[in-house]
Amino acid sequence: MQRFFVLLLLLSSAILQRGYGQYFDTLHIRYAIGASEPEVAGKQLLDSLARHHEGRTLLIYSYADYLGSERTNQHLSDKRALRIKNYLLKKGVPEKQVLACTGLGQIPGHGGAEGNPQNRRSDVFIRKKNKPAPASPITVKPSPAQGTPIATEETAPQFSAIDLSTAKVNDVIRLQHIGFYPGRADVLPGSYAEVEHLYQVLSGNPRLKIRLEGHVCCCVYPDGYFEDTPTWQLSVQRAYAIYKHLLDRGIDAARLSYQGFGRTRPITEQDSTSAEGQVNRRVEVRIIEK
Known part of the structure; x- marks a missing residue:
């Protein structure tokens, strides 16, 4: 048990000192x-990680729950970490x-014979090695018939129903x-x-006021790491991205x-699957307001 806390402390220190806290995602x-x-x-x-590994560095840390002896669980956690590494290689x-x-x-921990499934895990911390080229921004093109913007999308468009009634x-x-x-x-x-x-819903309902609320996945910190800033405000930046686009399209900021x-x-x-x-x-x- 003491070894677990010592290693966990060393892990936390390494993350802070070497900048590995700036990972953008974690797989459990x-x-x-x-x-x-x-x-x-x-x-x-x-498998998904292996298909998109370019430009990423990985840290693998594995655990066991309280079932079994401490020595057995140390050996088991070592095997889990090595198995993940070999699988990726x-x-x-x-x-x-x-x-x-x-x-x-x-x-x-303590409990019944089923142990704690949340603690039987490997955490794969994923960090970008080099900053990638920015992804394409939201781009629109005018409709030849009406002169109004439409989304540039190759596949059939999909959008959620917004029933203001x-x-x-x-x-x-x-x-x-x-x-x-x-x-x-x-x-x-x-x-x-x-x-x-x-945008079309807002444009057609001038009294409608909304708040855009951003969220992240797979993160052990209060918020996700946003590499472009860099800050721990990824959810804020995601909400802001949609907000800024709507402003640029002419929606009043007061709304x-x-x-x-x-x-x-x-x-x-x-977050157990992609x-x-x-x-x-x-x-x-x-x-x-509506």
Whole structure:
């Protein structure tokens, strides 16, 4: 138990001193009791990471819960960390990108025979090695027929229904088709139609006032790290990105506000798959006045 706290302290110190606190995402890989092989959902996360490993450096730290002896759990956590590393290497991740691979032993606790599944895990901290080129901003082009902007999207546009006839003041409308690149405030290309739809709703309802509320996923800090600033205000920047776009399109600033909530209001608790992470990586609309 003492070794766990010592290693955890060293880990925290390393993160602060070497700047690894500036990772943009964290994967949580889960295990069955006594297992060193990741569960299926965890392997899917690792597969996604391996496909997009360019420009990223990784730190792997693994744990066990209170079931079994401390010595056994230390060995188990070591095996879990090494198994994650070897899995990624076999998938094509260069070994030089894995900066740490450590088992931190058991996380103290007590309870029943099922242990604590939240503590049977590996955390893969992901940090960008070099700042990438900025993702494409929200771009629109005029409609030849009407001269009004439309979203530039190759696939069929998707956007959430915003029914102002039933919406009440303080209701929150989840924009299900606005997604973001991890660690950034740039929306995914598939989000353009959703942003354009929100603009059209505001344009057609001049009394409507809203607040844009940003959220992040996969983060152990109060908010996500936003590399462009750099600050720990990723959720704020995501809300601001939509706010600024609406301003640029001509929506009165008096009708708009924005706020970030970090990861304090997740839709899915575990972020155990890429899809769940993307659900939490979002912006919502709160009705302020209508």
